[in-house]
Structures are given as C-alpha cells and as structure tokens.
Amino acid sequence: MSRSIPPKADELEISIIGPGRGECIIVHLGDGEWCVIDSCNARQSNEAVAVEYLQSFGNDALSKVRLIVATHWHDDHIRGLASTYRQAPNARFCCSTALSSKEFKTLLASAGVSLSGRSGVDEMLEISELIRQRRESAPELGPLQYAIENRALLHLPKPGRSFSSSVTALSPSDETVSIALAQVADLLPKVGEPQHRIVNHSPNHASVVLWIEAGCRRVLLGADLEHTNRNGQGWKAILSSRQDTVPASLFKVPHHGSENADCPDIWTEMLENDPVAVVTPFTAGVRLPKDADIERLAARTTNLYRTSVASVKPPVREASVERKMRQDAQERRILDGQPGHVRVRWSVQDPGSMPQIEVFNGALRVSAASALAP
C-alpha cells in the first residue's frame, strides 16, 4: 500500500520512524486523531518526519494531532519536535515531570544565553516559547502536561468515535525523577566554567514510557528507559506499578535494543506471545543494537523489525577533500541515514485480526536467519 494513504477511521496505526540517530512514533488513535512521540528530521528536507508524513495524507491531519510527547530531552529524540508542535495547533505538549523542576528551567535558560548552543536543550527552549504563545492564543487547550507514572495523558472515549483510545504514562517514577534532577543540576552553568555543549551520556531512567489502549489492542512504547536492579527505578518500577494487565501486541524496544534496557520480565508479563517488536538503531558512539542484541530480540519474537540499516553511503565530495578527510579522521561514520519506517495497522474491532505490517525507506523485518545481517 502507498505510504501516503491514511488509515481508516477504525484502524489503529503505529508508525515508527528512525534514521539511525533519533526516532519518531506516530500513532493514529482512530477517526483521524493522532499522537506524536519524539521526533527526528527527514534527511533531504530537514523537516520533522511526523510533519512530512502527516502532510502526505493531504487531509489536514496535523490539525488533528491531539498530543505531542517528548519522552526525554536528549538531542536524538527531539530534533524537529518544535516544528511539529508549531504545525499542530490543537496539540498539547507533554514531557517528563522531571522537566518541571526549576533546575531544568535553568538548563533551558542557559541555552538562551550560552554562546555555544546547548544541544537538545535548544529545541526545548523553542518549544517553551511556543507554549507561551499558545497559552495566550488558546488558553482553553491547556498547552502543557507533565508525565509521571500511571498518569493518563489523553483519553478519547468511544461515544461518537469508532473506538475508545487512551495514552497513559508508565514512567518516570518518583525515585527516578529525583535522580534526574541531580543529573540536571550537574549541567547547570557555574561562574568560571566553560560554556560547553551538553553531550548527555547519563542513563535514561526518567524517560516517559507510554501505554496505549485502543479498543482491544495494547501498545507498549519503551522510549529509552533502561533496566536497573533497583525496585523503584526503570522497568522494575513499571512492572510493580502498572494497572492494565492486558498484554500488549506491539512493543517499541527501549533504548535502541541495548542490553542496558533489556528486562526479560517485560516480555513475559506485559507482552503477548510473539508480539510485533520494533527496534530503532543508534549510530552515534557505540552502535546499537549490537549483533548480540539483535540475536537476543530475535529469539524472543519472530516479528522483529528495525527501522533502518546501519550503513549509509557517504555524500559525494571532491576527491582531494575526501583524500584529506581520510588522512586526518579515522572511523568516519554517517549518523543520520534514511529514516526507515515500520508501519503497523490493525482493525481494532476484531480481536482476532492480524496486523498489516509494512516497511518503507530501508526498514526491514529481522528474521532469525538474518539477525546478523548488516
């Protein structure tokens, strides 16, 4: 089916798009209403992939985006999110409650003052300006919402709709919020210290994991949440506090399939047997998923997909420039590849219906046999 054909009113759609650094999830909640989670940009146009995709339907889908969620503020998850929010006038913006702190506001403010630019914080600063404008132009919308474990972010009840839908945050837990605040405090500007860009390597314990209920279907979107042995943190906190016991049919594998984010109990307690699982690769720094990660995931489901392959052709440059580059820089790697797209559509009226799964722009299904293919 063509990529630009919109879903039917009674279809749930989960579109997961990843170019190799960053990801964006676009969810059709029925009757033309949408939710966008995180963002990355298209390679050619440099526009947010959610904007491009929803515009391709030609039915003003952007005006029916109800919720935009930033699972966390790392650069690779929010590039283009301000553009998406700007072009979705009826959307509410949601981010982790860890970002409600004065410390985080100070971090945002530092992006406005710093000469160096502050990476992902710059995008959040732009969003804060849009929130300010929207508060004045559409105060009834309530433009901002904070996510914390088991908070309902959006509820679209069935009367008048094809099916009821809801989006609920499963994280962060109270304990992880306090850890995140301490991490942010370390990044705040201090007199005499250099104005460096923020390069965040901290664990993603304060990511917003989302649970979507759409008719009879459940979807678990794992953000970048990592696994830890502490009960009040990471996936353990979710396992102990979750309220819906219906297993999910689709799982967005957390943190690009890394071993750090792997919690085996999720697969047995929160997911259907042999669920659709989608992993988004990460090509900056340590490449994820590693071969061992793919093998581990492929052993758990036969329906494993990845949004893009890791290797991308470098741009063509003058031969002499290329020669000089090869002399001086080692291990060069393209970070932003083709934004591969895995699209899953279900009719939610029939619990026994099979999903329609399509791949675009280099996304692929990972079978057990091809688990180690590049």
Add this chain to the structure above:
Amino acid sequence: MPPKLQTIFSIGRASSEWKKEDELMYRWGSNTDDLGAFQGSPAMAHEDPKKPPLPRSVAIKPVAPELTAAGQPTLRTRQLWEGTVTEVRDGHFLATLNDRTNPQNPDEQALFDVYEVPQDDHSFIKVGSSFYWTIGTERTPAGQVKNISAINFRRIPAWTRSAVTKVSALANHLDDVFQSAL
C-alpha cells in the same frame, strides 16, 4: 609525534577582524568560499642543488606571483565542518561533525588523534567543546598552492557572573510560563 595538521588557528585568531566568536561563526556560516587573508610567513623558495645551473645566456623572465592586497597568503575553504567533542579516550577524541559547506549533508562522526590538534589547543579537547575543521587550499604570496587541513577549537568564554544572572532571570520567566500553561 608532531602535529600532522597545519594549524591556521593561532594565525587566524591573531587577525583583528576575527576577534569576536560570533563574527567568526557568521563569516564561516555565510560564506565559506573565501575567508580572506590571514597572517603568515611567506613560503621560502628552495633551489634544488642537484639540478645544473642554467647557462648565463638564458634569460629568465621574472613572473610576479599573484598577491593579495595585503601581500599575504589566502585560504580558499573547500570544506568546513563544525564539530562537537563527544568522547575523549586513549589519545583520541570522538566528535560529531556538522557539514557547514553543504548543510543538507547528514551529520558524521569521526575519531581524531589528539596529535591532529596543535599542542597549545590540547586543553580544549573536552567533551562538549566545539571546533571547526577546515580543509582548503592556501595560496602563498609567492604563488605556491598547497592543501591544508586544520582543526581549530573555538574559544568560547567561560560563564561570567552576569551571564549566570541572566540565566537565572530567564529561568524564572520560563518557570512562570510553564506554571501558567498547565
């Protein structure tokens, strides 16, 4: 090991027209084709002792090298990246590179040996610090043309008390915005 790269950093920074970081960014961001003249010592003309001397009867017509107005070498930038250090380890640093010559190109990541950076700049090699990596062609006043590659760390001033105060005031404003938007 000596630095493999020629640096234009200290030379370029000494020029009065590049005093401000913002101006530097503007110039490089807006026009990377010709960054103008910079200070440098003229290339020495070397004679090959193995070659036989020319007979006296041969007239040698002097050819004046093409000089800039200031009589200084010129640099034509052919490729410029803005880099951010993301990791420092074992005498190397990893950086993300944003192509400033062709902004539509995807970001790249590359590993550099710290010896690619002049010794004086080693203290700048820290996670989060920014640099420019220039590949270009230098034409000396004598007309010699050579390819150069230079990594040039940005000297961004440290946080000052007044800047931190500004940050604090802006943070209060943002806090009000967020509170009222809930």
